[in-house]
Amino acid sequence: MKKLLTIVAIAAAVVAVPLALAQNAGQGQPAPQQGEQADKAQSEADAKAKRRAAANAEMKAGGQQAPQKEEEEEAKKKR
Template sequence: MKKLLTIVAIAAAVVAVPMALAQNAGQGQPAPQQGEQADKAQAEADAKAKRRAAATAEMKAKGEQAPQKEEEEEARKKR
């Protein structure tokens, strides 16, 4: 019985150690990079929205028809 428990404990360790190492591999660096990428993407999206809003406002001020297709697409994307 004692030999069986020893074999089971060794087998569990043989399986658990590589799994733990695989889960912890590379956890240090990707988190900050992902946050920076998300911030950059958000800043680009905000800048694009501001440019479109300014262009639409300028067209409306001139009395021109604003491109409704783009406005509808943006509204769908926001939903």
């Protein structure tokens, strides 16, 4: 039960942070066209990270180990 609560708390944090950032993003001066493209890329990356975190949490809740190989490949791509 404690693990389930921990997973739920982590999932809630993963969802809440991008939502808070999105709410604050509308404040301030409008971004130029290039900035909009960067924002779109960042939001896509955030969405992908949320999906991964949720999938990893579900796997851990089911007693399975999270896939390490995919994480290592992503780290290599970022470098």
